[in-house]
Structure formats: structure tokens, C-alpha cells
Amino acid sequence: MTAYPMTACSLVANRVSAGYGDTDILRGLDLAVPPGKITAIVGANACGKSTLLRTMSRLISPRQGQVLLDGKSIHRIPSRELARTLGLLPQSPVAPEGITVADLVSRGRHPHQGLFSRWTRKDDEAVAAALVATKTVALAERPVDELSGGQRQRVWIAMALAQQTEILLLDEPTTFLDISHQIEVLDLLTDLNRARGTTVVMVLHDLNLAARYADHLVAMAGGRLHVSGKPEDVLTEQHVREVFGLESRIIVDPTSGRPIMLPIGRHRMVTEQVSTIPPAG
Amino acid sequence: MLLSPTLDSIIDNRRRRARRRSLVIGVLAVLLVAMFALTLLLGQSFTPPEDVIRVLLGEQVAGASFTVGQLRLPRAVLSILAGLSFGLGGVAFQIMLRNPLASPDIIGISSGASAAAVFAIVVLSLKGPLVSVIAVAAGLGVALLVYALSFRNGVAGMRLILVGIGVSAMLDSFIAYVLSRAPAWTLQEAMRWLTGSVNGAQLSDALPLVLAVVAFGGLLASRARDLDALKLGDDTAAALGVGVVRTRVMVIVAAVGMIASATAVAGPIAFVAFLSGPIAARIMENNGSLLIPSALIGAMLVLAGDYCGQFLLPSRYPVGVVTGALGAPYLIFLIVRANRTANSP
Numbered sequence: 001m002t003a004y005p006m007t008a009c010s011l012v013a014n015r016v017s018a019g020y021g022d023t024d025i026l027r028g029l030d031l032a033v034p035p036g037k038i039t040a041i042v043g044a045n046a047c048g049k050s051t052l053l054r055t056m057s058r059l060i061s062p063r064q065g066q067v068l069l070d071g072k073s074i075h076r077i078p079s080r081e082l083a084r085t086l087g088l089l090p091q092s093p094v095a096p097e098g099i100t101v102a103d104l105v106s107r108g109r110h111p112h113q114g115l116f117s118r119w120t121r122k123d124d125e126a127v128a129a130a131l132v133a134t135k136t137v138a139l140a141e142r143p144v145d146e147l148s149g150g151q152r153q154r155v156w157i158a159m160a161l162a163q164q165t166e167i168l169l170l171d172e173p174t175t176f177l178d179i180s181h182q183i184e185v186l187d188l189l190t191d192l193n194r195a196r197g198t199t200v201v202m203v204l205h206d207l208n209l210a211a212r213y214a215d216h217l218v219a220m221a222g223g224r225l226h227v228s229g230k231p232e233d234v235l236t237e238q239h240v241r242e243v244f245g246l247e248s249r250i251i252v253d254p255t256s257g258r259p260i261m262l263p264i265g266r267h268r269m270v271t272e273q274v275s276t277i278p279p280a281g
Numbered sequence: 282m283l284l285s286p287t288l289d290s291i292i293d294n295r296r297r298r299a300r301r302r303s304l305v306i307g308v309l310a311v312l313l314v315a316m317f318a319l320t321l322l323l324g325q326s327f328t329p330p331e332d333v334i335r336v337l338l339g340e341q342v343a344g345a346s347f348t349v350g351q352l353r354l355p356r357a358v359l360s361i362l363a364g365l366s367f368g369l370g371g372v373a374f375q376i377m378l379r380n381p382l383a384s385p386d387i388i389g390i391s392s393g394a395s396a397a398a399v400f401a402i403v404v405l406s407l408k409g410p411l412v413s414v415i416a417v418a419a420g421l422g423v424a425l426l427v428y429a430l431s432f433r434n435g436v437a438g439m440r441l442i443l444v445g446i447g448v449s450a451m452l453d454s455f456i457a458y459v460l461s462r463a464p465a466w467t468l469q470e471a472m473r474w475l476t477g478s479v480n481g482a483q484l485s486d487a488l489p490l491v492l493a494v495v496a497f498g499g500l501l502a503s504r505a506r507d508l509d510a511l512k513l514g515d516d517t518a519a520a521l522g523v524g525v526v527r528t529r530v531m532v533i534v535a536a537v538g539m540i541a542s543a544t545a546v547a548g549p550i551a552f553v554a555f556l557s558g559p560i561a562a563r564i565m566e567n568n569g570s571l572l573i574p575s576a577l578i579g580a581m582l583v584l585a586g587d588y589c590g591q592f593l594l595p596s597r598y599p600v601g602v603v604t605g606a607l608g609a610p611y612l613i614f615l616i617v618r619a620n621r622t623a624n625s626p
């Protein structure tokens with residue numbers, strides 16, 4: 001099998017302000033991604049999670065501050081070289097019409113190929129390993145646009161895996177997946193992290209899964225890092241209130257020992273509260 | 282699922298696809314050569330193959346030296362070169378902007394090059410390679426203009442296409458105006474600059490085009506892989522190590538260079554750039570880069586279109602009229618469908 005680099009690279013965002021057009025979405029954000037660990041980023045819609053991942057992978061240039069990979073600004077690193085170290089799965093990637101699964105996953109090898117260098121056995125091995133790991137072997141010759149949302153998501157993850165980077169950024173890798181496939185993907189990323197020391201950074205919306213799978217949990221609010229640390233320190237009733245404006249109860253998961261957040265809405269309580277909307281008629 | 286059987290089947294499938302790709306490209310190339318041979322042999326009259334070969338070898342053959350050497354050969358060579366250029370330039374734009382409507386002949390680049398060529402020839406009385414240079418510069422200028430006019434928080438595909446269609450219409454009326462004011466313009470000349478024609482082609486016209494195909498085609502070929510990765514969207518391509526902006530700029534320069542050089546010689550042969558990519562995509566069935574197949578298809582379209590226009594229709598038409606009649610229905614089809622989805626070529 002192809003050897004992965006075992007030494008983990010450090011990825012640090014330093015007082016980063018970035019956005020689109022004239023508006024800053026990230027405002028002086030600091031984040032140190034722990035090397036060789038799994039980091040999960042949570043936060044409300046539109047708080048800048050995707051913008052952060054895009055900035056850390058150089059898709060957006062920060063207006064202020066910088067992103068450092070092993071102490072070196074990522075803007076100083078040639079794009080191909082960067083892509084061999086740092087991979088990104090965007091939030092809603094588009095597959096070209098009619099492309100097959102095997103072909104799409106092969107695209108993950110792009111940064112490993114030079115202008116004239118030929119496709120090698122190593123490339124085939126990386127693609128095969130990615131298909132096996134994501135359980136998409138049976139789909140290999142099918143066109144991507146004929147797959148279900150969940151199958152398609154696994155194919156995209158396979159493409160990112162075929163890239164064989166030391167750091168993997170994933171923007172909501174579990175969208176479209178049913179619960180067992182969500183767990184499968186998160187287990188797979190954990191395997192990757194344990195076996196190869198791959199640094200994983202992922203945006204998740206499910207706080208409980210984030211707390212369960214992350215070594216390091218980051219909560220964002222309004223373009224800033226609100227709080228980060230161990231899941232049990234980050235996922236608290238107070239933080240959920242501050243970040244999501246939601247009342248909740250936190251209990252401990254008996255299997256993982258990690259915190260579980262139970263949201264409290266306005267309805268369906270054992271002692272039902274009065275609705276603020278008057279009944280019809 | 283085990284790794285090694287998967288690996289074997291992956292390798293098998295990849296080899297099978299590569300073989301199929303070589304086969305299809307080989308067939309296209311053979312077809313092109315056959316068409317080229319046919320146009321040399323058969324025009325108003327039939328010239329025996331041995332005479333054609335002797336003319337090609339530079340011998341003087343009574344009768345054949347003129348019809349083959351002066352008429353058919355320059356015409357066929359120019360058709361192929363122009364077709365290659367249009368096919369390559371067109372598909373490069375379509376891939377880059379992920380939309381078959383984003384072809385240089387739809388978004389005004391061909392019209393820009395054509396307008397500049399007309400202006401240079403008719404008003405400034407220029408000739409030869411200088412006209413090509415001016416056409417290339419104008420093509421780039423129009424590309425920049427269309428890009429700037431459609432820029433609002435990034436360039437959206439459909440906005441660029443609509444702006445391009447508008448610019449194209451303006452440039453076409455400018456061409457018509459210049460031609461109408463020209464002292465001695467012929468209908469032939471007008472047809473060349475409005476729809477494209479290889480009438481009166483001369484071998485000396487081929488040289489700037491050969492240079493353009495080599496230089497700009499080489500540039501494009503060197504970006505072929507990055508261009509293909511752009512199909513995945515800018516974000517994914519960038520994450521795969523593609524310098525998106527750099528690739529775009531180089532592809533635009535290469536594609537515009539080829540389109541404009543061909544236009545300066547043969548006029549904006551209607552819809553060849555627009556049709557080649559989608560036809561190639563049909564034939565290749567998503568098997569690798571479309572650049573070479575589109576180039577071959579482009580050359581065949583011009584060669585066949587010109588042959589039809591000369592010999593197979595009730596009266597003689599320039600090639601642009603024939604390809605225009607082919608392309609127009611497809612354009613309408615795409616515009617009707619564009620309301621629903623935007624598709625790659």
C-alpha cells in the first residue's frame with residue numbers, strides 16, 4: 001500500500017479577516033488546528049464556517065492576517081504542492097455531467113501528477129483504496145449524476161481520500177447521509193486519523209456527533225471563534241444558548257462518555273408550556 | 282470488499298477506456314484524412330489519384346496543377362487549419378465556463394476579431410500577418426470587455442453569455458456598416474466577414490494559421506489537465522491544486538488567439554466553434570479530454586461544410602452559410618433548454 005506521511009503538519013489561522021466583495025465574514029479569527037487530531041467546527045447557518053474552510057485552503061485570500069501551514073503562509077506555497085498536503089471537500093461540489101464514479105475519484109490524483117507524468121500504479125492504488133474505504137466499489141462504473149444523494153456524497157469523500165493529504169478539510173461531509181452512513185463516514189474519518197495520523201477538520205451540524213467524534217470542538221459565532229477545546233468543555237448549556245440562541249439540556253452519552261445536547265423547544269414538554277400563537281378560530 | 286480485486290478491475294477499466302479513446306480518435310483522424318483526400322480528388326471534375334500525388338510532390342501536371350494545386354489544396358488546407366482552431370478554441374471556452382453556449386462565436390469574440398480584420402483590410406488597407414495580429418488583439422479586447430461588462434460579484438455564466446450575444450450583435454452591425462461604406466466590396470468579401478468562407482484561399486494564408494495553431498494550441502495543450510479539472514467547479518479545482526485564475530487567463534489567451542487567427546483568414550465560420558465541442562462530447566462519452574476530438578470535428582465540419590456549399594447544393598454557398606444552417610437549430614435548442622439547466626458541452 002501507498003505510504004502516507006506520518007508527521008502531521010500544523011495549520012493555523014492567525015487573526016484572519018476574510019469575506020466576499022467588500023464584506024468581511026471572518027473578523028479577526030484565530031484558530032490552531034491540533035495536528036494529527038480530529039477537529040469539528042459547529043455554528044449557526046451563515047456564521048462563516050464554509051468561509052473559514054475556504055480561507056484555510058486558499059480559495060479565498062484573507063484581507064488581514066494569514067493562514068500558516070507548518071509556519072509558512074499558504075500563499076507562499078505552490079498550489080499543487082499545497083494540494084498534496086491539504087485537501088478540501090467543498091460543501092456542495094458539482095459533478096460534470098455524465099462523469100463516472102471511478103473517473104471522478106481519479107481526479108483526486110490531480111495534484112500528484114505533473115505536466116507530462118503518466119498515471120502510475122500508485123494512482124490506481126490510491127483510487128482503489130478510496131473506493132474500498134467509502135464502500136463505493138460497486139458504483140465505480142456508474143455515472144455520478146444517477147446516484148442517490150448519499151451515494152454521491154460518499155463518492156466525493158472518496159475523491160478527497162484519493163488525494164491522500166495529511167490534512168483533510170470537509171465541509172458538512174454527512175449531509176444527505178442516513179444515520180448509519182453518517183456514522184460510517186465519521187468512523188471512516190476516525191480510522192484514517194488513527195491509522196495514518198491524518199489531521200481532520202470537519203464542519204458538522206449535528207452537535208452530538210461533533211462532540212462524539214471530535215478531539216477538538218470549535219464553536220463559531222458571527223465570524224469569530226466563540227469557544228474551542230475539549231467537547232465536554234465546549235458543549236455546555238451556556239454555549240449552546242450563546243451560539244445558537246437555544247435552550248438545551250446536556251447529558252452524558254453512556255457509550256462514549258461524551259456530552260449529548262437535548263434541545264428544549266417550546267412544545268412537547270411533559271409539562272406543556274403555553275403557546276404564544278393564539279389557537280385558530 | 283477486498284482491495285486487490287478492486288485494484289484489478291480499476292486498472293482493467295481504465296485500460297479499456299484508454300483503448301476505446303485511442304480507437305475513437307484514430308477513427309476521427311482517418312475520416313478527416315479521407316475527407317481531405319476526397320476534396321483533392323473530386324470537385325467539378327475528377328482528378329486521378331496519381332495526378333494529385335504528383336501535384337503534391339511539386340510536379341507540373343497539365344490541368345491538375347491548377348485545379349488541385351491552386352484551387353483545391355489551399356482551400357482544403359485552410360479549411361482544416363481553421364476548423365482545428367475553431368474546434369479547439371470553442372471547446373476550451375465551453376469547458377472553462379461549463380456551458381455550451383459560452384462559445385467564442387456566440388459571446389462576441391469571433392465577431393470582434395472579424396470586425397477588426399474588416400477594419401484593418403478595408404479601411405486601413407493592411408494585409409497578411411498584421412491583420413491576424415490585430416484580429417487577435419481585438420478578440421482579446423472583446424473577451425475582456427464582455428468579462429468586465431458581466432462582472433458583478435464574480436461572473437455568472439448566463440449573464441456573460443447574454444452580454445456576449447449583445448456585444449456580438451453590435452460588432453456584426455459594425456462589420457456590415459464598414460463593408461457598406463467600402464469602395465469596392467464584393468458579395469463574396471461580405472460573406473467572408475459575416476459568416477465565414479474559404480473562397481479564394483491561398484497557401485500563403487496558411488502560414489500565420491499554422492504558427493497560431495502550434496503556439497496557441499501548444500499553450501492550450503499544456504493546460505489541458507487543469508482545464509479539465511475546472512469542470513469540477515472552481516472550488517474543487519482549486520482544492521486539487523489548480524491555479525484557477527492562471528489557468529483561466531492562459532486558456533483565454535490560447536483560445537482567443539486561435540479563434541482570432543482563424544477568423545482573420547477565413548472569417549468567423551459560423552458555429553464551428555460552437556458545434557465541435559458538443560459533437561465531440563457525444564462521440565467521446567466522457568472519456569478523457571475533449572480538446573483533440575473537438576479539433577478533429579472542427580476540421581471535418583469546415584471541410585465538409587465547404588464541400589457541400591460548393592458541390593452538393595443547388596447553388597454555391599460559402600462554408601459559413603452551410604455550418605450556420607447546421608448550428609442555428611442547435612443554438613435555439615440550447616437556449617430553450619437553458620431555462621431549465623446549464624450543462625457542460
Ligand SMILES: Nc1ncnc2c1ncn2[C@@H]1O[C@H](COP(=O)(O)OP(=O)(O)OP(=O)(O)O)[C@@H](O)[C@H]1O
Pocket residue numbers: 020021025043044045046047048049050051052091
Ligand atoms: N460566494 C459568496 N459571495 C458573497 N457572499 C457569500 C458567498 N458565500 C457565502 N457568503 C455569505 O457569507 C456568509 C457566511 O457564509 P458561509 O457559507 O461561510 O456560512 P456557513 O457557516 O458555512 O453556513 P451554513 O451552515 O449554512 O453552511 C453568509 O452570510 C453568506 O451569505
Ligand SMILES: [Mg+2]
Pocket residue numbers: 049050051091171
Ligand atoms: Mg457552509
